[in-house]
Amino acid sequence: MGTGRLETFADGVFAIAITLLVIEIPHPEVDEHLGRELVDQWPAYLAYVLSFVTIGIIWVNHHALMRHFDRTDRAFLFVNVFFLMCVAFIPFPTALIAEDLGNEIAMFTYGATLFATAVLFNVFWNYGRLRLLRADADMREVRGITRSYIPGVVAYGIAAGASLAYAEVGFVLYSLLAAFYVLSGSLWAGRETG
Amino acid sequence: MGTGRLETFADGVFAIAITLLVIEIPHPEVDEHLGRELVDQWPAYLAYVLSFVTIGIIWVNHHALMRHFDRTDRAFLFVNVFFLMCVAFIPFPTALIAEDLGNEIAMFTYGATLFATAVLFNVFWNYGRLRLLRADADMREVRGITRSYIPGVVAYGIAAGASLAYAEVGFVLYSLLAAFYVLSGSLWAGRETG
């Protein structure tokens, strides 16, 4: 089996999960106090931006990783389904932190979801790496990817744990992780195409 | 007509139906009782996982099956529409069982939807098999698929019936069926690529 429909389906789930985030932002009443009410729900916008960028990063990584495979098998399709089950769940804890960035349980639930997503992403990559690698795959790049995905699991685990003590610390850590992935990914892109 | 747009459209419906499942999970209030309220709605997470995996299985099977066809006709497109009508309906009974895994009528409605989906899936396969098979299709594999899809109809029929007596038994049966399809599909994949 080719990888085409796996990518179409995954892109569909990514696109829908990322676009559903907007319907979790509460609609204040449209009256003379609208300005203040819009400003007062700033945590909802931060949560929207964080989750949008985070899902965007996962999509970019999924995209980058699929280039190393030229076929799929059924077990891989199912690993992909379990991975997407985590991604599609992200709007739920996003809605929780959107209401209150200071709630430890909400922030932990958010981090636990990203942690599970990172674990499944590693399973996805390693299954594919061991069984579906294209014949002409660059083994140095493959080893580099394998190494670079482990710290993400650890980092999201630490950030989720920290959320239980101080919710705001968790939020800052998730944001720093997202910023790190965007910047390092972009710099790496610069080297790649330079 | 080629099969491209049928697959794009079907993948879209699968991706949306599977991603909409998350918006059926109730949002508890974000306050000091959040932890307990999140734990208390565990049936909603079980329902999410069961429906996500079940729709994922249907997608994998649809994917596997389309490989044997290299064209479509209008009647096939309409059979596909009726089949997708069942798939797209799954979020509705999922929301019902998410509220109470012990309600017989909710569990039966869930099973009846999966039963209807299995019936339509057989119609879809058999129509395609009789009219649209590619010239080089492996007839042994084709006969194997035809045989392997019948028991699904029977099994979902029995599970739906059992739900009317004991809702929890129905839930266990649906879960075992999903687990069976994931494991047998994955093992089969092992043989296929080994």
Add this chain to the structure above:
Amino acid sequence: MGTGRLETFADGVFAIAITLLVIEIPHPEVDEHLGRELVDQWPAYLAYVLSFVTIGIIWVNHHALMRHFDRTDRAFLFVNVFFLMCVAFIPFPTALIAEDLGNEIAMFTYGATLFATAVLFNVFWNYGRLRLLRADADMREVRGITRSYIPGVVAYGIAAGASLAYAEVGFVLYSLLAAFYVLSGSLWAGRETG
């Protein structure tokens, strides 16, 4: 410009509009009266089936029609956007008739939406036919399509008008039109591939 992205985008809008229909079905409370409440909201299921099949028909026709074009231009892309604006609106009147199949205004709104869709579909086809036809298009088939799309506009206009007098008559007419298109399309497919 090729037709690829127009079709991807249109298939996305079709797939989302058709899958959103399920979230318009009200969720009764899950208690001992669930069975009766599920039965009592039968108009919602009829509305779901009618709109699902109707959008499915429009998708099949869009699919069939795009085969005659091998390029697009900007005006065609915008005509497609206005056409999709009608298709994407269908869930709104569907929710209205789902509540009461006997309300004349609801049924007329439903019919007016399908009428507008049929008008835009004709504009879409005729613009494409006059400017973007592929060099090897079968002109007899093209003329056949042109003729066969006009009666749809008239039929939906009449059905919408009849809804203002008797809502149920409107519903029956929309259903007969859908059944006619599914059956005639499928029979035509039989000839096409026979």
Add this chain to the structure above:
Amino acid sequence: MGTGRLETFADGVFAIAITLLVIEIPHPEVDEHLGRELVDQWPAYLAYVLSFVTIGIIWVNHHALMRHFDRTDRAFLFVNVFFLMCVAFIPFPTALIAEDLGNEIAMFTYGATLFATAVLFNVFWNYGRLRLLRADADMREVRGITRSYIPGVVAYGIAAGASLAYAEVGFVLYSLLAAFYVLSGSLWAGRETG
């Protein structure tokens, strides 16, 4: 990396954002006053049409622009994510203006979203133009696009500012801008294919 998945993903987000607009239209109660209530919420339909056409225009432009690139890099994927973050946000201010076309804050929020989208669209184009242009790109056309996208930023900035003084003026300006883009795009298409 090819541009295929970027386009699939972007088309998915465009298709979902545009189709979600319909669920922001309030559902009046279906009773004997339905006709009046449907008429009374005319601002919701205007907001639906304006946002649908506006997102449609952005999709057409994204489509036109991608023709000049034949590869992507990671930074470009992330710029695309930030651009789509603005597009996917559009349903939120649409729901605000749908309730009251005369509220200055609502209309300004709408315009600020379109302004941000226009800014990101320019970043997207200029990043791609400087780094990812295909070898055979028509430089006169490229310069024409670069020039033609700047005024959009200015125009949406002015329209958003005007909304703060008179909400209705903002609405008229957004509508004129949409009409201008549809008409000029279509005329340009006429020249292109004529």
